[in-house]
Amino acid sequence: xxxxxxxxxxxxxxxxxxxxxxxxxxxxxxxxxxxxxxxxxxxxxxxxxxxxxxxxxxxxxxxxxxxxxxxxxxxxxxxxxxxxxxxxxxxxxxxxxxxxxxxxxxxxxxxxxxxxxxxxxxxxxxxxxxxxxxxxxxxxxxxxxxxxxxxxxxxxxxxxxxxxxxxxxxxxxxxxxxxxxxxxxxxxxxxxxxxxxxxxxxxxxxxxxxxxxxxxxxxxxxxxxxxxxxxxxxxxxxxxxxxxxxxxxxxxxxxxxxxxxxxxxxxxxxxxxxx
Numbered sequence: 071x072x073x074x075x076x077x078x079x080x081x082x083x084x085x086x087x088x089x090x091x092x093x094x095x096x097x098x099x100x101x102x103x104x105x106x107x108x109x110x111x112x113x114x115x116x117x118x119x120x121x122x123x124x125x126x127x128x129x130x131x132x133x134x135x136x137x138x139x140x141x142x143x144x145x146x147x148x149x150x151x152x153x154x155x156x157x158x159x160x161x162x163x164x165x166x167x168x169x170x171x172x173x174x175x176x177x178x179x180x181x182x183x184x185x186x187x188x189x190x191x192x193x194x195x196x197x198x199x200x201x202x203x204x205x206x207x208x209x210x211x212x213x214x215x216x217x218x219x220x221x222x223x224x225x226x227x228x229x230x231x232x233x234x235x236x237x238x239x240x241x242x243x244x245x246x247x248x249x250x251x252x253x254x255x256x257x258x259x260x261x262x263x264x265x266x267x268x269x270x271x272x273x274x275x276x277x278x279x280x281x282x283x284x285x286x287x288x289x290x291x292x293x294x295x296x297x298x299x300x301x302x303x304x305x306x307x308x309x310x311x312x313x314x315x316x317x318x319x320x321x322x323x324x325x326x327x328x329x330x331x332x333x334x335x336x337x338x339x340x341x342x343x344x345x
Contacts, residue, residue: 107236109258111162116144117174118166121181127239127257128163129232130266131156134257135165137269141296143203145173148272203295210323210340211303214282218249219327219335223308226284229254242267245306246281260287261296268300278302282325289326291315298322311338 110128114121114135121144126134135154139145153168169177226243229251233239242263244253253274255266264285271278282304285293289307291314297305304325311319311326319326319339326339 105236107232107238107258112165113162114138114165114167116167116169116177119174119178121177123162124259124262126259126262127232130255130257130270131163131165133255133266133269133273134262135167135269136272137265137267137296137300138262139167139169140272141265141268141299143299144177145169148269202291205295205298205322207321208298208301208303208323209279211279211325213325213327213337214245214304215249216335218245218282219306219329222284222306222329223331225251226254226286226308230256230286232256239263240285240287242286243284244271244276244278244281245284246276252276252281260285261292263287264293264296268296268302271300282306282327284308284329288312289315289328291318294318294322294324294326298324306335 108128109125111123112126112131112134113123116139122138124134124138132154136148136151139151140148145151150170150173151167152170155166157164157166222245226241227234229243230239230241231254233241233256239256239258240260240263241254241256242260243251243255244267246252253267253270253276255263255270257263257266264283267283268278270276278301283297283302284306286308287293288309289305289311291312294305294315295318302324304327305319306327306329308329310328310330316326316338318324320341324339325337328336328338330336
């Protein structure tokens with residue numbers, strides 16, 4: 071089934087709001103102003119079936135929906151999204167997504183399974199399988215050249231347009247095979263930022279194995295799941311990874327690198343070999 075172009079949607083509200091006044095503790099008469107990051111609810115439905123409501127930064131919403139749909143395992147390929155409409159509601163935005171029949175059948179099957187599990191958080195075999203999914207290992211790719219990591223923190227800061235205005239935003243970026251930052255996506259949620267990046271990679275038809283992704287947030291195992299599902303071969307985090315993330319990265323042949331503030335990049339996966 072061919073992909074249908076969505077009708078133009080009204081632009082989401084600005085990702086950075088107007089200025090807010092504040093006073094410092096102990097200096098009540100010293101009033102200043104600062105812009106703050108915007109936040110909105112986004113309800114996502116597939117083929118008319120409501121699925122999730124996410125709190126997101128209202129920028130790059132189409133990228134987010136594509137990336138979320140892919141990394142949640144609802145589709146296997148961006149080609150299985152046939153149509154996407156963004157609709158403004160009274161207090162939130164809606165994303166109405168049309169997906170392939172196979173993907174929709176699988177989504178309904180998963181929802182039936184989860185409906186039968188106990189209501190105490192992440193419980194039941196099916197829910198645990200979603201939290202710790204069985205994923206195919208990646209084809210190993212070479213580590214990026216050390217030069218591509220030089221001054222990366224400073225280059226990332228220059229790319230974070232929204233964070234420079236308001237703070238309170240995570241970023242996910244893609245650095246291509248030449249070491250150039252090709253994409254930067256920002257959001258109040260670290261998962262959302264990576265989903266936006268993955269959606270942008272898919273929509274722009276960029277090969278995720280020819281370069282690496284960077285996350286400015288803590289690199290937990292759930293971000294690793296998204297990277298593996300998207301075919302990203304190398305993930306760089308500005309914060310240290312968890313032990314479980316390292317274990318899973320090694321198991322799935324994902325290059326995992328931590329870029330500390332004041333020391334050289336640390337490669338945790340593949341397993342370093344003593345000389």
